[in-house]
Amino acid sequence: MAPEQTRAQQPGEITGTSSGPAPEELPARVTDDVDAYPWSTVSHAYGSAEDLPGLLRVLAEGGPDAAEEAVSELYGSVLHQGTVYAASAAVAPFLARVAAAGRSRADLLTLLGGMAESEDEHGVERGAVRAAVAAQLPLMLPALSADDPEVRRAAAWAVAHTREARAVLPGLRERWVREPEAPVRAELLSAVSRLAPDEGAALAREALAPTGAPPGPPTDGPTDPPTGVPPGAPQVLLAAVFACLDAGVPWDAAQHSALLSSLPADPLGSDSLDLARTEPLHAVVEALLLRDTEEDRAAVAALLDTALHDGRAEVRTEALWAAEQACRLSRGTRERLLPSLLPLLSDGASARGAVSLLGGIGAAAAPSVPALLALATVNADTDTDTADDGTEGVGITGERIGRDTDLADRALGVVAVLAPEKAAPLLARDLGRRPWALGSAAGIRAPEGTRFPFDRRLLAAVRVRLTEPDLPSGEPWQLTRLLRDWGALAAPALPELCALLPRHPQAAEAIAAMHGAEAAAEPAVVDALRAAADGGPLVVARALHRWTGETPELLRRLDEELAGGPEAVTRAAGAAGELGAVAAPLVPALHAALSGADAAGTTSVLDADTAIAEALWRITGDASPSVPVLDSVLARAAGPYWFRWNALRAARAAALLGPAGRPLVPRLEVLLADPEQAPVAVLALIAVAEPGSLDRRALADTVLTSAEQGASAPEACDALEALGATALTPDHIRRLGALAERDLQVVRRGLEDQVVRADDALRAQARAVLGALTGDLSRAAPPDGRGRPRPTPALPG
Structure with missing residues (x-):
């Protein structure tokens, strides 16, 4: 029973x-x-x-x-x-x-x-x-x-x-x-605060009051700590700070002093039963910034400035981690904290954390470039820190930071993103010991769509590096990607790339990008590609096609890939679609590679079907085979969280079909309920639906809600622009202005060193869209003194 x-x-x-x-x-x-x-x-x-x-x-x-x-x-x-x-x-x-x-x-x-x-x-x-x-x-x-x-x-x-x-x-x-133990007393305070926030705040004020100070408002019964609990026990102080935050008590000097006196707090937090507060300083900073007031942002800046200047390395480490969180939450805090961060670059115990943080805060870190260069120009083989121009490096004190080649490499990697023209000569000078900086130059940490500027010295260094017989894992990919991005300018490296092909077929990507740049090299390049294409991967066959225009070898290779697993099918279908009508002989193989409407769905299978549907459309110009495939993908992707990205890719493919994709409208409308999927679904609906059938104001509201949650925010801006000014109400315009100008960061999820840059890109995009829709960029709502947008006047009509 x-x-x-x-x-x-x-x-x-x-x-x-x-x-x-x-x-x-x-x-x-x-x-x-x-x-x-x-x-x-x-x-x-x-x-x-x-x-x-x-x-x-x-x-x-x-x-x-x-x-x-x-x-x-x-x-x-x-x-x-x-x-x-x-x-x-x-x-x-x-x-x-x-x-x-x-x-x-x-x-x-x-x-x-x-x-x-x-x-x-x-x-x-x-x-x-x-x-x-x-x-x-x-x-x-x-x-x-x-x-x-x-x-x-x-x-x-x-x-x-x-x-x-x-x-x-x-x-x-x-x-x-009567509780004598500080850890238990702290948990009791947290428990009271959880059930009765005002009562918890009253107990907290008494715990935070200095000895001899008058207590806060009285509570039921005596509250003096029992014998055995030292005044200002750090566990109790931390619990009191959180109780005040939970009750919405304004931040004050008592809380500020209590938190600072508890540092380093991570050892206390590691024993916390509240898993959201195992890193107390980090948690306090987050709670204050989410209150979104200028007073709380100032409080965070004061807290972190003091902690970053603390003489104890472990406190500075906690402060750096909390500062990283602050920079991901608050747009204005990045500039506020920069003066406190720069001195840490010359501190042996904190420099690494400071470099990491600066690498993640985007354009706000630009003023740090000189200090980062001083760190990056250190020559680890000598006792003199000499820059490329012959001047001695400055600002390097404490431990012999210059002997930490990895730290210098990471510093240069940040410069490669912030000021690539200044990083190029240093990277060229010591390329073999700069894997992190090379990765930045190859685009791993750079904003999407940017390319490292061409530099002749760096090209020469890359050519020398390509002749090394045993390159570390990953480096050939980085080197060839850098050359690929330079395209025709990197053509002098064709001999080294051809020699590299047998060992690293991905070099074919760079070779393909250089087609037509150096006609004299063509016979040797074609011979190298032909030799590598025999039994080689698809990337080599595609490069051979680029250089010769010949299709038989590429079509044969694509046909083989289409008979493989879902990942191979996805690659081959994408390549076939790029060929267009030339790939018509592959249409039967594309149909044969479809999983079928009743096939068990996995993410790779659904992506393969989507790629085939898109390829069939690009090759034949006929949407009739593609529509049922995409309908099947969207049906199978409905519901489970892990299929949401498959649905997004299918929606993007549906948009390519234009009005021919109109039968997919019901499937696309289902996606509007998910903030992650809604912006892409709106873009697809605009492309395929009967124009008069769309409630454009409702769609604008939907995509703005997605953007405000940081869900597919760039696509949301694209969707707003596609919907047009007539779809936006004055409130929509105000909300779009807030996306661009509010203090709280919109994009908060993503790769550690990309999330701030993604938010910077969103701000720029939101401003551009606002200007395009209103005809006047100055109408974007600027922040007022409290970080919230001022009201925007209504649009005419």
Whole structure:
């Protein structure tokens, strides 16, 4: 029979026995009752919960090591990466009983608290898991008075997450009065704050008040810390700071001083039960910036400036990590922090972190180029730091930073993005020891669509490097990509590239880009490509076609690829589509490579089908074969999160069809509900739908919402421009202006060193679109003193 506690709980109701059985009876109760529950009817992360009785018996009866392993397995199944299931609700009463018996008590209370905290519920009624945990409060609340402080701490964490304030707060208050251990006292403060933010803030103000200062507003009962808790214990101070933030208390000097006095705080945070606050300084900075006020941005700048100038390396390390988060959240904070960051480039313990941060903040780091050059121009083989122009490097003090070749390389890699013309001669001088900078020059960390400027000295260095017999893994790709981007200007390197072909066929990409630049080299290049094409990869056959215009070898190779796996089919279909009508002999092979509407969908299969549909259209100009393929892809991609990118690629392909893709409109409209997919879907609908059938104002609202969430923001700007000025209301214009001018960064997800650049690109694009739609770029809403856009006047009409 299922335990009664797993039923949905009514608001405010506490179920379960009032006192429970005696502790010595509980292990027996668990093993007696566990088989009565129909475990096969509920599931956890790995399917049926039929394995849970065995784990419960180990917890109740096994040794410490076996019990620890059982707890770990339970975390993996009933609280898998923060997700809870029907089995989580079912097992909660048994876990509480085992904990009440004193077995793995702190671990199980923490697990129960995590289950109650979760809002990521899978296959279970919303709130059912939390209700099941709350039903065990009669067994959990006594743990607030346990002898073991770790049990008391876990109990405070767990009971607060049930959200049953009336039942829990009295016990927390009573324990706060007499709790002697600082870590437990901190958890009690956090627990009170979670259930009653104003009461938590009042306790926090008292904890933050300096000795002899008047306390904040009174709370029920005495609150002086008991004997044994030192004034200003860092765990309590941190909990007080977070309690103030959670209650919306304005930042003040007491919080500022408390946080700084707790640094380095990461050792304290690493023991936190709140996984969102294991890095306290980082978490405080994020919370303040998300409040989006000028006062809070100033507070962050003051905090980080002080911490970045701290004499302890571990504090500076924490501050750099928090500063990185600040720069990803707040556009204005990047410039604000730059003066505090530059001195760290001459600090042996902090220079690496400072270089990394500067490499990730885009154009805001431009003033750091001279200091980065000083770091990058260090010659690791000598005792003199000499720049390329003969001047000695400056600003390098402390440890012998110049002997850290990797650090100099990374500094040069940042310069290669910020000021590539200044990086080129340094990269040429020491190319073999600059893999990071070479990667930047090859475009790995550069903004999309940019190319490293041509430099003759660097070309000469690349040619020498290509003759090395044993290049490190990855370097041939970087070298050839740089040459490819230079195109005809890099033609003098054709002999080295041809010699490299047998070992690194990707060199064919660069060779293809140089076609027509040096007619005298053509016979030798063609001979090298023919030799490499025999049994070589597709990239060589494509380069041979580029140089000769001959199609037989390329068509043969594409035909082979179309008979391969989904990834090969995707590559071959893309190449066939680029050929256009010349690839007509491949049409049967393209049809044969389709997976079929009823085929099991995987991401690679769906992408292959999309590539085939696009190729058929480009080759034949007939949309009739492509429409059903894309319809099938969009149907199979609907629903599961992991297929959303397949749907986006299919939508982009649908847009190419124009009005011929009109049968796909219902499928495309489904994508409008997903912020990630909506902008691309709108672009596709504009291309394929009957113009008068679209509610353009509603579509504009949809894509603006996507952009505001940082979801497909560049496509959202493209969609707004495609919709036209008549689709935008004055409120739409205001929101578009905010995207361009607000302080909070819009794009927050992506590669570590690209996310800020992506946001910079979005700002520029939003400004351009705003100017195009209004006819006056000055009408883009500039930020006011608090970082929010000023109202924009309504458009005429």
